[in-house]
Amino acid sequence: MRNEVRFSGFGGQGIILSAVILGRAAVMYDNKFAVQTQVYGPEARGGASMSQVIIDDEQILFPKVAMPGIFVIMSQEGFEKYGANAPKDAVMLVDSTLVHSRPSCKYLEIPGTREAKQTLGKDIVANIVMLGALVASTHVVSEAALEKAILDSVPKGTEALNIKAMKLGIDLGKGSKQHEVT
Amino acid sequence: MTRIEFWQGNTACAEGALAAGCNFFGGYPITPSTEVAEHMAAKMPKKGGVFIQMEDEIAGIASIIGAAWTGARSMTATSGPGFSLMMENIGFAVMTETPCVVVNVQRGGPSTGQPTMGAQGDMMQVRFGSHGDIAIIALCPANVQEMYELTAKAFNLADQYRVPVFLMADEIVGHMREKIIIPDSMPRTPRKELVKGTLPFKADADLIPGFPQFGKGYGVHVTGLTHDERGYPAATNPHLHEALVRRLVDKIESARHAIADFDIINPDAEQVFIAYGAPVRTVQQVMHDRPDKNIGFLRIRTVWPFPEYALAEFKHVKRFLMPELNLGQMAREVERHVRVPVVSIQKLGGELHTPAELVAALEAQR
Numbered sequence: 080m081r082n083e084v085r086f087s088g089f090g091g092q093g094i095i096l097s098a099v100i101l102g103r104a105a106v107m108y109d110n111k112f113a114v115q116t117q118v119y120g121p122e123a124r125g126g127a128s129m130s131q132v133i134i135d136d137e138q139i140l141f142p143k144v145a146m147p148g149i150f151v152i153m154s155q156e157g158f159e160k161y162g163a164n165a166p167k168d169a170v171m172l173v174d175s176t177l178v179h180s181r182p183s184c185k186y187l188e189i190p191g192t193r194e195a196k197q198t199l200g201k202d203i204v205a206n207i208v209m210l211g212a213l214v215a216s217t218h219v220v221s222e223a224a225l226e227k228a229i230l231d232s233v234p235k236g237t238e239a240l241n242i243k244a245m246k247l248g249i250d251l252g253k254g255s256k257q258h259e260v261t
Numbered sequence: 262m263t264r265i266e267f268w269q270g271n272t273a274c275a276e277g278a279l280a281a282g283c284n285f286f287g288g289y290p291i292t293p294s295t296e297v298a299e300h301m302a303a304k305m306p307k308k309g310g311v312f313i314q315m316e317d318e319i320a321g322i323a324s325i326i327g328a329a330w331t332g333a334r335s336m337t338a339t340s341g342p343g344f345s346l347m348m349e350n351i352g353f354a355v356m357t358e359t360p361c362v363v364v365n366v367q368r369g370g371p372s373t374g375q376p377t378m379g380a381q382g383d384m385m386q387v388r389f390g391s392h393g394d395i396a397i398i399a400l401c402p403a404n405v406q407e408m409y410e411l412t413a414k415a416f417n418l419a420d421q422y423r424v425p426v427f428l429m430a431d432e433i434v435g436h437m438r439e440k441i442i443i444p445d446s447m448p449r450t451p452r453k454e455l456v457k458g459t460l461p462f463k464a465d466a467d468l469i470p471g472f473p474q475f476g477k478g479y480g481v482h483v484t485g486l487t488h489d490e491r492g493y494p495a496a497t498n499p500h501l502h503e504a505l506v507r508r509l510v511d512k513i514e515s516a517r518h519a520i521a522d523f524d525i526i527n528p529d530a531e532q533v534f535i536a537y538g539a540p541v542r543t544v545q546q547v548m549h550d551r552p553d554k555n556i557g558f559l560r561i562r563t564v565w566p567f568p569e570y571a572l573a574e575f576k577h578v579k580r581f582l583m584p585e586l587n588l589g590q591m592a593r594e595v596e597r598h599v600r601v602p603v604v605s606i607q608k609l610g611g612e613l614h615t616p617a618e619l620v621a622a623l624e625a626q627r
Contacts, residue, residue: 106265117436143613145615
């Protein structure tokens with residue numbers, strides 16, 4: 080089973096880190112294969128940032144994502160550049176605090192940035208909230224693997240905050256209604 | 262116990278070097294190779310080695326040549342523009358038979374071109390870029406695992422043949438993160454020491470002289486000028502010059518079978534892909550999606566010296582298909598060795614060939 084996930088937002092939200100954490104969870108703790116790549120260029124700084132992960136039970140040969148089946152979109156510009164053309168059979172998690180548009184595929188509205196700020200007092204962990212919601216709604220990796228990969232990847236002293244953010248995201252993902260294709 | 266990591270290619274390269282005992286890194290950061298230097302800067306001092314950021318790439322390669330003569334396993338990492346700057350000293354390393362490792366994480370050229378995009382545009386430059394007749398060894402990794410293993414192997418080849426060895430990676434492999442299994446240890450080929458009383462540049466039967474390490478009691482003159490077996494300049498002696506240059510080339514060319522590292526899949530096929538570096542991944546995908554004994558694959562890890570004898574293993578081949586992220590640099594080398602057509606599947610711009618593009622090439626002109 081091959082899953083291809085695309086993250087997009089703006090520089091500083093931790094878009095690349097989200098993809099690295101997801102890939103790490105798959106490889107290190109779910110005994111799967113993963114390849115993580117990113118749009119990496121001077122023009123990407125500050126603007127729309129994008130990173131992708133392929134997760135597969137088998138070894139990954141061609142390492143690039145053609146069109147992902149799962150999207151996590153955390154900014155309006157990111158939506159326009161990297162989410163608007165999502166295929167009809169894709170599923171998209173939108174950070175409804177920052178993304179105003181809605182895709183023509185199935186989607187979930189996750190108020191990641193608002194919840195991170197209001198519930199946890201730190202909007203910096205919005206990406207971890209979105210990761211929690213992603214895993215709860217798509218099961219691309221296990222929740223246990225995600226938790227371990229987050230703990231591996233976040234700065235010392237922020238572990239508790241990030242795990243709270245992940246759990247908040249899992250609750251949001253489980254409680255969110257999936258909007259069908261209109 | 263082996264262990265699993267989820268590493269970026271450039272991290273794996275640096276870790277592979279450290280596992281091989283690399284204890285000197287001198288270089289100048291340049292995208293998309295910077296993470297190699299960054300990782301070395303963080304890790305090398307903790308292992309008792311030396312990391313030094315030089316003022317430019319010319320100084321970078323000069324520093325690793327000097328370090329090698331003190332016995333260090335030394336390395337630098339760069340990309341196109343920096344690689345161009347290194348050309349003169351690469352020739353110096355060849356002429357002085359200095360073992361060292363140069364990593365080139367290739368990006369789109371010419372000039373500063375595409376700093377953040379992958380390419381394989383330096384495959385001829387690595388072979389012929391430095392002036393004069395030279396021979397070098399160049400390895401091409403296709404995944405993060407090989408970024409680790411081939412970097413480690415490069416040090417062994419450098420020490421064994423006393424030649425600069427190149428890891429010709431590319432941005433795609435350098436920047437992707439994927440699963441890697443870290444071996445317990447990497448095999449290490451020791452540098453052949455000079456037998457006391459022997460002239461320092463007098464070669465043994467394998468055409469390689471023993472290494473007179475600085476600080477071990479040898480007074481050795483190391484020069485880029487044509488030199489005699491004592492190491493003294495003898496630049497106007499035609500016969501000596503020819504014998505020296507021929508030996509420097511022959512010590513690599515005559516070992517081409519020993520150095521060669523390639524895989525052959527479906528040797529009876531009529532259509533045969535040849536690939537090295539990142540395009541290997543696309544060919545692997547096509548082979549996986551279309552299991553067909555009539556589609557063969559020569560997957561090359563040692564691009565120089567080019568293992569031309571591997572081509573002859575495909576006894577029924579009607580044509581070779583060669584995807585490269587350049588305008589057919591290595592396809593020209595293949596054409597030199599075969600009588601069947603070589604279809605060069607060229608791609609510039611920084612992205613990999615898609616599997617569909619290779620399938621289209623396979624089905625065209627059939």
